[in-house]
Amino acid sequence: MTEVLAVAVITVLAVIAPGADFAMVVRNSYLHGRRTGLLGALGVAAGVLVHVTYTMLGVGLLIASSAFLFTVVKLVGAAYLVYIGVRTFRTRSEVTVDLEHSTELSPLAALRTGFLTNVLNPKTTLFVVSTFAQVVRPGTPVLQQVGYGLFMSLAHLLWFGVVAVFFSHDRMRTLMLRGQRILNKVIGSVLAGLGVSLAFAPSH
DSSP, X not given: OOHHHHHHHHHHHHHHSOSHHHHHHHHHHHHHOHHHHHHHHHHHHHHHHHHHHHHHHHHHHHHHHOHHHHHHHHHHHHXXXXXXXXXXXXXXXXXXXXXXXXXXXXXXXXXXXXXXXXXXXXXXXXXXXXXXXXXXXXXXXXXXXXXXXXXXXHXXXXXXXXXXXXXXXXXXXXXXXXXXXXXXXXXXXXXXXXXXXXXXXXXX
């Protein structure tokens, strides 16, 4: 599996698996309309870039300083992919969104809510670190790594933009949640399989 394909598959699956970002965008879109939801999606995408920045610096230092430590991080990252895959597969209940308490959000507040929801989410930290630990090699150019990070951010923006558009219309809410359980099974199986295969892939 090439680096680019691995990044693309892991990112897309991780993005569409419902979580804190999903619940936040759904809530804001449902309560405050499309613009608020889209600004939240933009905030999420900006938050991803923060994770990517410190991850690139950290993974780069590991590669340069200790092959052993980098291998350990790589294996831990692969184990995490398997873990979230199994957890996602076993999820039975749908993501719930509290729609009872709402306050008006300014454009800046909507952007800030999306940004903080993502930046303060430890699952996003583990996702980005795990992905980079699996696909980045000693010879991977910095610009290519930057490309990976921009792709992750763009994938979040596009997906949550779609979520915002869908959930700004009441009728689409039920439709989108209806297939969530089946989606969890598929996403979970693929993520766990990727984690196992990447753990045994050569590092060079």
